[in-house]
Amino acid sequence: MCLKDILTMVKGNMVRIHFSAMCVGCTFLGMASLATIVGLWTVQLLPSTGPPAEPWNEHRLPDTLVPDYYNITLWPRLQPNIHGLFVFTGNSSVVFKCLRETDLILIHSNKLNLTSIDGYLAKLSALGTSVAPSIQKTWMQETTQYLVIQLKGKLNAGELYELYTEFVGELADDLAGFYRSEYEENGEKKIVATSQMHPTHARKTFPCFDEPAMRAVFYITLIHDRGTVALSNGMEIEKVDTVLDGQPVTMSTFEPTKNMSSYLLALVVSDYTNVTSANDTLIRIWARKKAIEVGHGDYALNITGPILKFFENYYSVPYPLSKSDQIALPDFYFGAMENWGLVTYRETNLLYDPVISSNANKERTATIIAHELAHMWFGNLVTLKWWNEVWLNEGFASYVSYLGADFAEPSWNVKDLIILKDIHHVFAVDALASSHPLSSNEEDIIKPEQITEQFDTVSYSKGASVLRMLSDFLTEPVFVQGLNTYLTMFAYQNTVGEDLWNHLQTAVDKTGTVLPLSVKEIMDRWVLQMGFPVVTVNTTTGQVSQMHFLLDPESSLQRQSPFNYEWIVPINWMKAEVEQSRFWLTEKTAFHSDMKATGNEWVLVNLNITGYYRVNYDTENWECLLNQLTENHEAVPVINRAQIVDDAFNLVRAKIIPVTLALKTTKYLSEEREYMPWQSALxxxxxxxxxxxxxxxxxxxxxxxxxxxxxxxxxxKTITEDWSHVPTGHTDQYNQVNAIRFACSTGVDGCQNLTTGWYRQWMDQTNHNPIHPNLRSTVYCSAIASGGADEWDFGWLMFKTATIGIEADKLMSALACAKDTTLLERYLGYTLDASIIRKQDATSVIVYIASNPDGQTLAWDFVRKNWVYMFTEYGVGSFNFANLISGITKTFSTESELEQLLQFKSDNAEIGFGSGTAALEQAIEKTKANIKWVAENQREITDWLMAESA
Structure with a gap:
């Protein structure tokens, strides 16, 4: 056996075995991937297929065993072995309780090479008075990702047992499980061993009961090279330098975690350093040494404390851990991950450079930190039982992230931006017949790819939108009172969504809040059926009605609704600047005489867009609103000016109002200076x-x-004194970017000369970039689009030598703006070489190119040609297939493109689309709707635009 040179250490009841470095050089690790090795074990011991009735063919764990705690030791190798593979070795003991008598142990394990112990893949012992039954046979069940252990006797209900395994895994660059991230510093290649367990990748790191309800305590020891730093969820409690098989190493032991789900475990080995703040809670921001030295972690450090304090007050529950570590990683699939006590981020989302970063970068850092810290309570302290209700976890964090960021940066008024970034964004998806409810049936979400698919725009943005609506109609004090009792009662436990509704209902009852139905009855309409209503108000009669809003009203609904697509709708409104009280629309149609309007009066519904619905009016009221915008647009609240535009354009797409009415909502924009209406219109x-x-x-x-x-x-141009400075207001800075971007793209005099001049100055003085960080994305794109190979090559050089990920991201996007197809084809090719374009960025680059009219066809052809390779070689840990498909197909509006899309679906039906399955169906639906929309509206749009240009 390869694993024969073993050093054993005993600490209390913890047995940790540290594997010899000799194992790294074993011949079998020269195979192309450790997944193949696992396959060899499977073939030798038992075929991986079996009768469907067998428990190991089911994707959910049986209810016979529950973990109590794990003892885990891992040793990641930060240098490749003689076969060029990076690996980690490890062992794990899980102590579990038997709930029901059974002769079968199923525990998740995926892509691990388990070491034989006395002829089996695990060792079982009893911790109580009974004797553990002998193992009959063990094997890997690849399809369901189990280590299967059949016993000769039965485990006794109520008894504790310990299962011990030894294993080798690949420290791959696939961004999943225990993986490696790479970067270069001072000309030297550096390796980080880091982790992404969420949602189903803990099993790729060690055998575990990898379901969110299987909470346990984790005792972690990491073996790592001397001079490197090891981090985990808890504080380091012991560090011992030793020598293992001739290698000088450090053994770092961490305090046991809280009782938590396996997906929240975090492990990092690096040579990072940190900045620290120690007030009530130890806060550390970790990053590359150079980034910390020049202060790129300071902003995150400065706002983490206030945001933590805000959430402690918001939930009325103290932060439950001894420290809050946050770490910036060069290679990371998600934006961030809420591991309890050790939050992982993409570098671009955590690090902030006041010289290079824009105000949008700063806002992103504040909101994403708030999002992840919100999870420390809602998601980590109390965890949803299963992934079918992931929306409640992610939607909640998305909503309150605006509250946390607003507390940290009160001058930004960031809470209003949820309208553009979440509500209007998700409306576009939730108005499709192929959308889905927020909550799914538990039995429908069982496979890893089905679980991954739940993390979509609907879960995050619609979740945030309906919870914001809920908080508004309950009032914030009632909402947080229910949250407090929910978190207090279920701390360190798992719940279902109904538990939250019950606690909110208790708060409603205690405060005497009046609702038309119970919290559950109201929210079930928004959670258990997809979509949302359009509320139509007839101001001549006072009639108010609701209807399921579909962008294509002729599309066939793929889902039946338990509520016949009716909602309990909170209506808050105003009439000609006089605010009125809320009422509830509880049926299809109702009459409210107060909503009648006469003369030039206008009615405005859904003030500040607190409700998750669109609004339509009778023609007279639309005209009164348009007249008001023309005469004095500030009489209409700024958020609702953005709403009027967005609702009108989407009502057109749904064939509810004429297209010219929507276009008329943009005529007043020549007088508008606020960001939200402009962004909505653009x-x-x-x-x-x-x-x-x-x-x-x-x-x-x-x-x-x-x-x-x-x-x-x-x-x-005037208020910045000929572009010599930036506006002071947060959203004014955003609108300055809009002004330059669309002025240049439409040919406003002087704009192109402005951007190319700035870019040329930078090319002439490489060490001095004269372009303000807020404007860089726009200026880079404009200059590269109007330039040629010289401008592109310079941008590429600056991208490759950028010292901070934020700047690299701006250049990465701008390089896709080129009009030269040769340059774009070269750029597309780079996405399949991880040494040129990081795997985490490949999807974005392809979508950026597809957004360029000169690159759209190139990108679509590229994806079709390389789909099999991307899907099989890169896998779900690297490519966001949902974003890729939706980004590539968003321009499709012809029969030819629809045929290509359907052919793409047919050609790849066997290999599949993974997390992009729903996105593909939505793309087909959107394309069909686009075809019809263009045919029906092109003539009328042409005539109106010609008249306006005359």
Whole structure:
């Protein structure tokens, strides 16, 4: 056997075995992947297929065993072995309780090479008075990712047992489980061993009961090279330098974790350093040494304490851990991960450089820290039982992240931006017939790929939107009172969504809050059926009605609704600047005489968009609102100015109002200076650009947009004193970017010279970038689009030599703006070489290129040609297939493109689409709707734009 040179250490009841470095050089590790090794074990011991009735063919664990605690020792090798593989060795003991008598142990294990112990893949012992039954046989069940242990006798209910395993795993660069991340510092290649257990990758690191309800305590020891730092969820409690098989190493032992789910475990070995703040809670920001030295972790450190304190007060529950570590990783699939006590981030989301980072980067850092810290209570302290209700976990953190960031940066007014970033964003997806409810049936979400698919826009953004609505109609004090009792009662336990509704209902009853139905009865309508309503108000009669809003009303619904697509809708409204009280729309149609309007009066529904629904009016009220915008737009609240535009454009797509009415909502924009209405309008005009890029409408659209944006461009030119500084307001800075971006893209005089001049100055003085960080993405794109190979090559050089990920991200996006297809084809090719484009960034680059009219066809052809390779070689840990498919197909609006899409689905049906399965169906639906929309509206749009240009 390869694992024969073993050093054993005994600490209390913890047995840790540390594997010899000799094992790294074993011949069998020269195989292409350790997954193959696991397969060899399977073939030798038992075929991996069996009758469907067997428990090991089921994807859910039986209810016979529950873990109590784990003792885990891992030794990641930060240098490749003689076969070029990076590996980790380890052992794990799990102490579990038998709930029901059984002769079978199922425990998750995936892509681990388990070492034979006395002829079996595990060793079992009893901790009580009974004797553990002997093992009959063991094998790996690959399809369900189990280590299967059949026993000769039965485990006794109520008894504790210990299962011990030894294993070798690959420290791969696949961004899942225990993996490696690489970066270069001072000309030297550095390796980080880090982890991403969420949602089903803990089993790729050690054998475990890898379901969220299987909470346990984790005792962790990491063996690592001398001079490196080891981190885990708990504080380090002992560090011992020793020598293992001739290698000088350090053994770091950590305090036991809280009782938690396996997906929250975190492990990191690196040569990072940190900045520290020790007030009530020890806070440490970890990153590459150079990044910490130049202060890139300071902003995160400064706001983490206040955000933690905010959530302690918000939940009325103290932060339950001894420290809060946050670490910036060069290679990371998600934006961040809420591991309890050791939160992992993409570098670009945690590090902030006041010289290079934009205000958008700063906001991203604040909101994502708030999102992850919100999970320390809601998600970690109290965890949902199963992944079918992941929306409640992620939607909640998404909602309160705005509250936490607003507390840290009160001058930003960031809470309002949820409208653009979440509500309007998810409306577009949830208005499709192929959308899905927030909660799914538990039995429908069992496979890893089905679980991954739950982490989509609906779960995050619709979840945030309906919880914001809930908090609004309950009032925030009632909402947080229910949260407090929920978190207190279920601390260190698992729940279902109904538990939260019950605690909110108790708060409602105690405070005397009046609701038309119970919290559960109201929320079930929003959670258990997909979609949302459009509320139509007839101000001549006072009639208010609701209808399921679909972008394509002729599409066939794929799901039946338990509530017949009716909602309990909170209606808050105002009439001609006089705010009115809320009422509830509890049926299809109701009448409210107060909502009748006369003369020039107008009615405005869904104030500040607190409700998750769209609004339509009778023609007279639409005209009154448009007149008000023209005469004095500030009489309408700024959020609702953004709403009027967004609702109108989407009502057009649903064939509810004429397209010219939506276009009229943009006429007043020449007088608008606020960010939210402008961003709403540009987002919706973008759909027109996508649909008409290859038609004669495109030039007319350019002319109209140029006419509307020119006053905005001149406004910012004036208030910034000819672009010599930036505005002081947070959203004003965003709108300055809009002004330059659309002025340049539509040909406003002087804009292109401005951006190319700045870029040329940078090319001439490489060490001095004169472009303000807020404007860099826009300026880089504009200059590269209008330039040639020299501009692109310079951008590429700056991308490769960027010292902070935030700057690299801006250049990575801008390089896709080139018009030269040769450059774009070269760039696409780079995405399949992880040494050139990091795996985590490959999806983004392809989508960026697809967003460029000159690159769209190239990107689509590239994805079709390379789908099998990307899907099999890169896998779900590297490619976001849902974003890839939706990003590539968003411009599709012709029968030819629909045929190509259907052929793509057919050609790859056997290999599949993984987490992109739902996105593919949505793409097909959107394309069909786009085809019809273009055919029905092109003539009318052309006529209106021509009239406005005259």
């Amino acid at each position: 987002n919706n005009l973008d759909y027109f650009y996508l649909m008409f890029t290859q038609t004669d409408v495109y030039e007319l659209l350019q002319n109209y947009t140029r006419k509307q944006v020119t006053p905005l461009f001149e406004h910012f």
